[in-house]
Amino acid sequence: MSATAETLYQRHRLSVDDYERMGQADILGEDDRVELIDGEIIDMPPIGSPHGGAVKRIANRLARAFSETDAILAVQDPFRLSDFSEPEPDIALLRPRDDFYAKSHPRPADVLLLIEVAETSLRYDRDKKLPLYARASIPECWLVDLAGQALWRYRDPGPQGYAQASQAADLSALCPLCLPQAVIDLTGLF
Secondary structure (H helix, E strand, C coil): CCCCHHHHCCCCCCCHHHHHHHHHCCCCCCCCCEEEECCEEEECCCCCHHHHHHHHHHHHHHHHHCCCCCCEEEECCCCCCECCEECCCCEEEECCCCCCCCCCCCCHHHEEEEEEEECCCHHHHHHHHHHHHHHCCCCEEEEEECCCCEEEEEEEEECCEEEEEEECCCCCCECCCCCCCCCECCCCCC
């Protein structure tokens, strides 16, 4: 039996366990700007000032809108999306947990809202990461397009992606699905 080129050159997908072992062995360090998506280590672009400022503004406004008993705010922290993906969204609202996720990274069922801020990564965030989030049943994602000065809300996840996508018309009164009583004012974001 002869081997074909297809069987000789198979891609090897890393699992989240492989990826985390690389961190424990100092192959990947805390300062490396990478995340694991679909079994591949993806370099993330450096955080520019507009991106950093937008993340800080959103995180601060979110933190004022609810308490720790409503949700836990995570900024640029990993979560285990699947056996082959461990992204680091810019912001996540997580279900409250007594240990604040010190014992394990959050899983999709723990995620209430994800926010990705795109300065240079709009296409990648929208076309690669959001479909993964939808397939994992993340109930809501916000995509902040800094260049286009728009905030997009994605809801109703399913295997084909999010069924609802809408641009927020009024940034002064945003309400996440998970916390309808929390009104987030993102005036001045752009």
